[in-house]
Amino acid sequence: MAALGVFDTANLNSGQKLAMKYFAVALPLFGAQILFGLLAGLQYLIPDFLFQVLDFSVNRTVHLNAMIVWMLYGFIGGVYWMLEDEAQHPVVGLWLGKLIFWILTIAVAIVVLVYLLIQIGPAEMSTIWFIMEGREYIEAPRWADIGIVVSVLVFFFNVAATFSKGRYTGIGGVLVLDLLALFGIYLAGMFYTPNISVDQFWWWWVIHLWVEATWEVLVGCIMAYMLIQTLGVRRKIVETWLYIEVALMFGSGILGLGHHYFWIGTPQYWLTIGGFFSALEPIPLVAMVVHAVFDSGVHKLRNSNHPALAWTIGQAAGNFFGAGVWGFMHTLPQINLYTHGTQWTASHGHLAFFGAYSTAVIAFFYLAAQKSRGNVWMSGNIVGGWKWKWSMAFLWIGMIGMTMALLIAGYEQSQIERAVGGSTWMAYFEAQSHPWFMQAMTWRQISGYIFGLGYILLVWDLLTIGKRETRSVSELHAEQPQPA
Numbered sequence: 001m002a003a004l005g006v007f008d009t010a011n012l013n014s015g016q017k018l019a020m021k022y023f024a025v026a027l028p029l030f031g032a033q034i035l036f037g038l039l040a041g042l043q044y045l046i047p048d049f050l051f052q053v054l055d056f057s058v059n060r061t062v063h064l065n066a067m068i069v070w071m072l073y074g075f076i077g078g079v080y081w082m083l084e085d086e087a088q089h090p091v092v093g094l095w096l097g098k099l100i101f102w103i104l105t106i107a108v109a110i111v112v113l114v115y116l117l118i119q120i121g122p123a124e125m126s127t128i129w130f131i132m133e134g135r136e137y138i139e140a141p142r143w144a145d146i147g148i149v150v151s152v153l154v155f156f157f158n159v160a161a162t163f164s165k166g167r168y169t170g171i172g173g174v175l176v177l178d179l180l181a182l183f184g185i186y187l188a189g190m191f192y193t194p195n196i197s198v199d200q201f202w203w204w205w206v207i208h209l210w211v212e213a214t215w216e217v218l219v220g221c222i223m224a225y226m227l228i229q230t231l232g233v234r235r236k237i238v239e240t241w242l243y244i245e246v247a248l249m250f251g252s253g254i255l256g257l258g259h260h261y262f263w264i265g266t267p268q269y270w271l272t273i274g275g276f277f278s279a280l281e282p283i284p285l286v287a288m289v290v291h292a293v294f295d296s297g298v299h300k301l302r303n304s305n306h307p308a309l310a311w312t313i314g315q316a317a318g319n320f321f322g323a324g325v326w327g328f329m330h331t332l333p334q335i336n337l338y339t340h341g342t343q344w345t346a347s348h349g350h351l352a353f354f355g356a357y358s359t360a361v362i363a364f365f366y367l368a369a370q371k372s373r374g375n376v377w378m379s380g381n382i383v384g385g386w387k388w389k390w391s392m393a394f395l396w397i398g399m400i401g402m403t404m405a406l407l408i409a410g411y412e413q414s415q416i417e418r419a420v421g422g423s424t425w426m427a428y429f430e431a432q433s434h435p436w437f438m439q440a441m442t443w444r445q446i447s448g449y450i451f452g453l454g455y456i457l458l459v460w461d462l463l464t465i466g467k468r469e470t471r472s473v474s475e476l477h478a479e480q481p482q483p484a
């Protein structure tokens with residue numbers, strides 16, 4: 001054991017060492033997401049900014065792909081982090097996992113460079129294979145798709161084999177089945193059809209069934225582990241909640257897919273199916289809030305890692321508001337007719353991705369920071385504790401500011417473009433140049449800078465938290481025995 005406060009990977013088990021590599025790539029990619037978001041936002045205000053050098057379409061692609069990749073890296077890191085603890089067995093096939101980390105990371109770097117330097121290609125198969133596929137969020141070219149599939153198969157093998165050789169907990173069982181679904185679905189976004197309706201039909205299998213089914217369950221698993229770690233909640237309670245949430249999530253989320261099939265040329269019955277099932281989707285999200293608040297209450301918020309628990313509670317709340325409330329607002333076809341594809345959607349997209357997923361990964365960053373520094377004290381009165389609090393405040397204020405600004409812009413578009421203007425091409429431009437819209441875009445940008453500031457503080461904090469700490473986490477347990 002290294003001394004308290006000293007950053008040393010010797011404090012970690014081998015799965016956790018590999019997790020640190022994934023976290024170390026995730027954090028700068030989060031920064032890249034913000035940078036390219038700010039550039040794209042600026043282009044709403046100064047339309048010819050970087051015109052034909054780094055167009056809006058390129059910035060947007062990099063913004064979104066950086067987001068997906070850093071979150072996936074965060075999740076993969078989270079799973080490797082908990083794997084040996086949960087399975088009570090060293091990671092099976094670790095060398096293969098390490099090798100794949102490097103291959104995947106080099107592939108990501110090449111894909112980003114191609115996005116930035118080559119940008120577009122002729123509309124031919126060669127473009128799909130080597131430059132980009134053009135499907136929003138999963139633009140990666142096909143060679144990279146195949147690489148991703150191979151990498152995740154190795155990751156899946158590591159996880160499933162470790163649980164099989166060690167022990168299968170409830171969390172482990174749900175996780176393995178969920179990963180199978182998560183990666184199976186990715187295949188639906190890999191083939192090309194010339195019919196845009198058919199193409200979109202399958203594309204949503206990846207996008208919707210990821211964020212509203214399989215990612216939610218994955219995050220449910222890693223946050224269940226997080227609650228056991230930070231609060232010392234009894235496994236039986238956490239796993240019972242997990243089963244209920246998973247059943248509700250899949251029960252509503254799978255057919256909730258229909259809320260993307262309202263206007264893309266799919267049969268009309270999707271209006272009913274999508275409206276009904278997606279309206280039920282907030283229910284498991286409410287269950288998650290109740291679960292986190294209940295556990296924290298029972299344990300009187302006495303926990304071994306304040307920043308991680310704060311981000312965990314933030315996750316439950318952010319998921320509920322971003323996905324549950326902001327999603328529900330526009331999920332009925334009668335409403336979606338007016339809001340579809342406006343900034344209303346972007347408002348929901350930002351709050352949901354940040355609220356449900358960024359928060360979870362940040363909580364894991366803090367768990368990792370604690371153990372890397374020899375299990376230092378991270379409860380009340382952390383030395384330099386202002387940093388995590390201010391970074392959290394700036395990130396949330398920035399995100400809520402962006403969400404509200406986009407909501408106002410979306411509301412204005414629904415009124416001027418759709419309700420009054422009748423969705424004509426003219427009305428589209430009229431809405432986009434309306435003073436309310438422009439002001440909202442300015443506020444989004446200002447909020448974006450605040451968010452960026454929060455990120456800088458976050459990085460600084462993660463690199464320094466616990467450095468000058470002399471107390472060990474075990475003092476908390478010695479001082480106050482944890483209730484069951």
Ligand code: HEM
Pocket residue numbers: 136211212259260278279281282319322323324326327328330331332336339340341342345348349350352353356
């Ligand atoms: C964490 C979970 C969720 C995330 C990350 C998320 C994210 C997103 C994103 C990014 C989009 C825009 C997709 C595009 O580019 O067209 C979107 C669309 C949509 N989401 Fe969600 N969402 C989540 C959960 C939900 C839930 C629970 C509901 C309903 C209760 C919902 C309802 C919708 C609807 C109706 C649309 C289509 C908007 C339109 O017509 O333009 N979402 N979501």
Ligand code: HEM
Pocket residue numbers: 033034035037038039040041042060063064067345346347349350353354358444445447448449451452
């Ligand atoms: C500095 C902060 C940020 C700024 C200025 C920013 C700006 C933007 C801009 C300009 C777009 C393109 C919108 C359009 O096509 O009209 C966008 C899309 C998007 N951003 Fe951000 N962003 C920021 C941070 C984030 C964060 C932290 C997340 C999630 C964790 C996020 C998630 C998304 C999503 C999901 C979309 C697609 C929305 C849709 O298609 O409806 N962004 N962002």
Ligand SMILES: [Fe+2]
Pocket residue numbers: 208212256257259260
């Ligand atoms: Fe959806």
